[in-house]
Amino acid sequence: MLQYILPATGLLFTLENILWINIGVFVGSVFAAIPGLSVILCVILFLPVTYTMTAIPGMMFLLGIYCAGGYGGSVSAILINTPGTPHAAATMLDGHPLSRQGRTKAALKIALYASTFGGIFSALMLLFLGPQVAKVAAQLGTAEYFMVCVFGLTIIAGVSGKSIIRGLVSACLGLLISCIGTDPMTSYDRFTFGIPRLYLGLDLAVCLIGLFALVEILAKAEKSLGELHLDTTKIKDDGKITRQEYKRMARPVLMSSIIGVLVGIIPGTGASEASWFSYNTAKNLSKHPEEFGNGSVEGIAAAESANNAVTGATLIPLLTLGIPGDGTVAIMLSALMINGLNPGLSLFTTDGDIMYAIMLGLILVNLFMFIQGKFLTTLFAKVVSIPQEILTPIIVIFCFAGAYSVNENYFDVAVALVFGALAWILRKLELPPVPILLGLVLGRMTETNFRRALLISNGDPSIFLQSIYCKIFLALIIIAVAAIIRGKLKEQKAAKAAAVQKESN
Amino acid sequence: MKKRLLSLSLAMIMTVVLLASCGDSGSGSGKSASWKVTCPWAPSGVAAMVSQKAAAKSTQYSDTITLVAEAIAGDAATVNTWVMDTEANDPELVFVGEGLLSITSIIDPSKLQFSEDDFVFVENLYSSIFVLSAEASLNIKTIADLEAYVAQGQEISVAVNGAVGSEAFLAASLFGKMGAGDNLKLVAYQSAAEAAQAVAKGETQFAVSHQSQIQETYQQGSVSVVCAFDEKAIENGPFAGVEGVGQYGYPYFRNRCFIMARAGTDEETVAELKELYDNILADEEVVTWLQDTMLLEVDTMSQEDVDAHLENVKNIVNEYKDIVAG
Numbered sequence: 001m002l003q004y005i006l007p008a009t010g011l012l013f014t015l016e017n018i019l020w021i022n023i024g025v026f027v028g029s030v031f032a033a034i035p036g037l038s039v040i041l042c043v044i045l046f047l048p049v050t051y052t053m054t055a056i057p058g059m060m061f062l063l064g065i066y067c068a069g070g071y072g073g074s075v076s077a078i079l080i081n082t083p084g085t086p087h088a089a090a091t092m093l094d095g096h097p098l099s100r101q102g103r104t105k106a107a108l109k110i111a112l113y114a115s116t117f118g119g120i121f122s123a124l125m126l127l128f129l130g131p132q133v134a135k136v137a138a139q140l141g142t143a144e145y146f147m148v149c150v151f152g153l154t155i156i157a158g159v160s161g162k163s164i165i166r167g168l169v170s171a172c173l174g175l176l177i178s179c180i181g182t183d184p185m186t187s188y189d190r191f192t193f194g195i196p197r198l199y200l201g202l203d204l205a206v207c208l209i210g211l212f213a214l215v216e217i218l219a220k221a222e223k224s225l226g227e228l229h230l231d232t233t234k235i236k237d238d239g240k241i242t243r244q245e246y247k248r249m250a251r252p253v254l255m256s257s258i259i260g261v262l263v264g265i266i267p268g269t270g271a272s273e274a275s276w277f278s279y280n281t282a283k284n285l286s287k288h289p290e291e292f293g294n295g296s297v298e299g300i301a302a303a304e305s306a307n308n309a310v311t312g313a314t315l316i317p318l319l320t321l322g323i324p325g326d327g328t329v330a331i332m333l334s335a336l337m338i339n340g341l342n343p344g345l346s347l348f349t350t351d352g353d354i355m356y357a358i359m360l361g362l363i364l365v366n367l368f369m370f371i372q373g374k375f376l377t378t379l380f381a382k383v384v385s386i387p388q389e390i391l392t393p394i395i396v397i398f399c400f401a402g403a404y405s406v407n408e409n410y411f412d413v414a415v416a417l418v419f420g421a422l423a424w425i426l427r428k429l430e431l432p433p434v435p436i437l438l439g440l441v442l443g444r445m446t447e448t449n450f451r452r453a454l455l456i457s458n459g460d461p462s463i464f465l466q467s468i469y470c471k472i473f474l475a476l477i478i479i480a481v482a483a484i485i486r487g488k489l490k491e492q493k494a495a496k497a498a499a500v501q502k503e504s505n
Numbered sequence: 506m507k508k509r510l511l512s513l514s515l516a517m518i519m520t521v522v523l524l525a526s527c528g529d530s531g532s533g534s535g536k537s538a539s540w541k542v543t544c545p546w547a548p549s550g551v552a553a554m555v556s557q558k559a560a561a562k563s564t565q566y567s568d569t570i571t572l573v574a575e576a577i578a579g580d581a582a583t584v585n586t587w588v589m590d591t592e593a594n595d596p597e598l599v600f601v602g603e604g605l606l607s608i609t610s611i612i613d614p615s616k617l618q619f620s621e622d623d624f625v626f627v628e629n630l631y632s633s634i635f636v637l638s639a640e641a642s643l644n645i646k647t648i649a650d651l652e653a654y655v656a657q658g659q660e661i662s663v664a665v666n667g668a669v670g671s672e673a674f675l676a677a678s679l680f681g682k683m684g685a686g687d688n689l690k691l692v693a694y695q696s697a698a699e700a701a702q703a704v705a706k707g708e709t710q711f712a713v714s715h716q717s718q719i720q721e722t723y724q725q726g727s728v729s730v731v732c733a734f735d736e737k738a739i740e741n742g743p744f745a746g747v748e749g750v751g752q753y754g755y756p757y758f759r760n761r762c763f764i765m766a767r768a769g770t771d772e773e774t775v776a777e778l779k780e781l782y783d784n785i786l787a788d789e790e791v792v793t794w795l796q797d798t799m800l801l802e803v804d805t806m807s808q809e810d811v812d813a814h815l816e817n818v819k820n821i822v823n824e825y826k827d828i829v830a831g
Contacts, residue, residue: 141706141707142703187693196585196616333549341798342721342798345725455692
């Protein structure tokens with residue numbers, strides 16, 4: 001490794017690379033901040049630009065977009081209660097409430113700091129433990145993937161609000177919607193009603209626009225303008241994060257970075273899963289779980305560090321085994337292959353300097369993301385002071401343009417509208433939308449891995465308990481369920497005590 | 506009230522203008538030098554990568570045509586939309602393979618809102634020879650080894666990309682012809698790379714994949730490569746010498762990617778496009794890249810070759826569809 005570091009440094013620290021990193025970071029931040037314009041779409045759009053470049057500047061540009069996209073999604077989540085990208089949905093739960101408390105700048109800063117830490121942490125993991133970690137990840141099979149999904153579904157309880165039942169109803173709806181499209185195991189159509197576009201299933205980014213962005217617009221339409229305006233005269237948003245808050249952020253940031261890396265190295269999973277796992281873990285371990293959902297700094301820090309910790313981790317299986325960790329990284333594979341580089345362990349000996357330059361470059365990307373983020377935060381924070389009558393139409397436009405751009409099809413615009421209407425009805429019924437999102441994220445993956453595992457084992461369910469990894473995930477599921485029950489019992493006890501006190505008064 | 510009206514008007518005007526301009530981007534006057542090439546498969550897939558490479562080379566070989574590569578995953582849905590949105594002589598090209606024209610057209614024809622008559626063939630972008638890999642511990646390295654293993658009569662599990670894709674039919678035809686159709690279990694994965702990994706993990710005994718997708722796993726010794734789905738042994742690359750199933754009389758087909766223009770496009774224009782693609786595919790750098798990095802072959806074709814290929818695949822699909830689709 002050491003013999004490659006010096007030549008790699010020489011290859012990396014050129015003006016061209018620094019320039020491309022910064023362009024990538026800027027493009028990624030802005031793109032991801034716009035609902036519907038996902039990171040993957042941005043990478044696809046800008047991929048052709050890299051074909052005229054050599055491997056390192058090309059990868060630096062794409063990594064800039066990828067990492068900054070991880071952070072950029074949080075901007076709209078915090079400012080307008082609409083995640084710019086699916087993986088920023090968990091950030092929204094606390095980021096927007098904190099912004100509504102007049103601490104927009106602070107919320108954006110927490111997201112930036114946590115994102116940078118997560119990104120650098122995973123870049124270091126890639127640099128020092130890449131090949132070893134990748135070998136472990138490569139052993140995870142269908143049964144283990146299913147257990148990861150089940151563990152993911154336990155999060156529903158954490159994001160259900162006051163009623164788990166309502167959360168479960170929403171989650172079931174999400175799982176049901178995820179069944180729309182071609183059956184992944186048999187190729188037969190399900191719930192497509194003869195509509196040709198439906199057999200592809202529904203795009204998560206499009207559903208997200210309806211569920212979170214359009215419903216907000218509808219909700220705003222119900223209020224008077226006076227209710228919508230934030231009284232900025234009384235708010236002094238200096239963006240200051242107290243020492244106490246920094247202390248509280250430390251543990252969730254570290255834990256979530258580890259979770260982000262662990263999730264990222266498993267091909268097929270991604271930043272969305274990582275941010276939800278981390279958010280839930282942070283809530284379970286927090287001394288102030290009651291603050292989650294109401295502007296908790298721990299919540300923002302956990303979600304953001306996790307989704308950026310995924311960025312380096314997804315590169316681990318790509319660079320060491322040639323398996324892309326997620327969809328965006330799969331696109332980046334093209335940038336390497338176009339330059340004649342076929343990723344895998346053998347590339348570390350034939351083109352070690354290039355491989356290490358890319359890995360070191362990831363650290364650099366995160367540092368530039370931090371520097372640019374510091375300047376952009378001030379700019380982004382001003383969004384909240386834009387009058388609603390101007391901001392709202394702009395959001396609507398971005399939503400429709402974003403929905404159209406996913407597949408360049410008006411059908412997706414209609415899907416976003418349907419989901420907007422659905423979310424509005426659910427809001428009236430007091431059914432939380434976040435479990436629907438979880439159902440959509442995990443539904444297809446859960447179903448496919450469950451059915452495939454049973455196909456492999458000829459219907460024997462013991463496949464889910466055979467490997468050591470399955471047993472570890474089972475233990476985690478049991479711990480998560482126990483924590484949920486304990487939390488609910490505590491809540492009931494507190495409610496009883498409060499009632500008794502009220503009676504005695 | 507005024508503010509509400511202002512807000513509403515602003516939103517409506519911007520939406521109409523934006524969506525109208527979005528819709529306009531797909532059409533062209535026919536005189537434009539830019540030809541949009543739509544790949545209806547994953548942007549990270551083999552076809553999308555080769556298309557991007559060809560697009561990057563197009564300006565080198567033509568002053569009048571610039572290829573602009575685009576990938577919109579969606580398979581039949583994307584091609585349906587393309588057919589609906591284009592007319593003869595529009596500067597638009599699309600990729601269609603045997604998967605749509607020979608497999609989906611038989612297994613699930615309702616998904617297709619087009620037929621071969623809606624296209625005019627320009628060129629074949631590449632040929633890919635699929636390989637069958639086996640879990641290393643099975644120690645199956647040749648077709649003879651495979652035949653001996655199959656003769657034992659035990660269950661055979663094969664990882665494939667998609668439930669009814671080309672890989673599934675290649676596996677079904679090979680094991681079906683060996684008389685093991687009843688023992689065959691096809692395990693569908695979401696991508697070719699995932700299927701290739703499944704055999705290395707021991708989830709399945711075999712996998713059918715592109716050569717490039719199994720290369721790294723093979724080099725690490727987790728799998729052995731048993732045979733190639735081609736007439737003869739593989740000639741180049743890390744799998745050179747691997748026997749072709751055709752040598753033993755088993756059915757096979759190569760995976761091909763046909764570049765199509767809209768039916769009715771001027772013959773002259775089609776000839777110009779074909780010449781451009783032929784020049785790009787003869788470029789030494791492209792040939793070396795296809796062969797060494799992508800493990801693909803340049804395989805330019807005529808309309809007759811295309812018809813023969815599609816007919817061959819259709820015959821295989823008709824013969825083995827019961828094994829694949831049940």
